[in-house]
C-alpha cells in the first residue's frame with residue numbers, strides 16, 4: 001500500500017496508478033486480526049500489483065497489504081522454502 005514516503009526508490013510513478021489511491025487507505029492497514037479481504041480484492045484488479053509487491057519486498061515493508069499480500073505472506077516469500 002503505497003502511502004508511506006519512500007526515501008530511496010526514485011521510480012515511484014507506479015504509486016499514482018495504484019487502485020488503492022482511489023479507495024479507503026485504512027483497508028490496507030487493518031488492525032491486528034482485522035480483515036484483509038477488501039484490500040486484497042482491490043489489489044486483484046490493480047495494474048501495478050507486481051511493481052507494488054516488488055517494492056514492498058525490496059524495502060521490507062512490515063505493515064499493510066502490498067501487491068495483494070499481507071506482511072505474513074510476504075515474509076513467507078522472502079524466507080524461502
Ligand code: SF4
Pocket residue numbers: 001002015017018019020021028042043044046047048049050052053065066067068
Ligand atoms: S497492488 Fe494493491 S496496494 Fe499495491 S498499488 Fe495496487 S491496490 Fe495499492
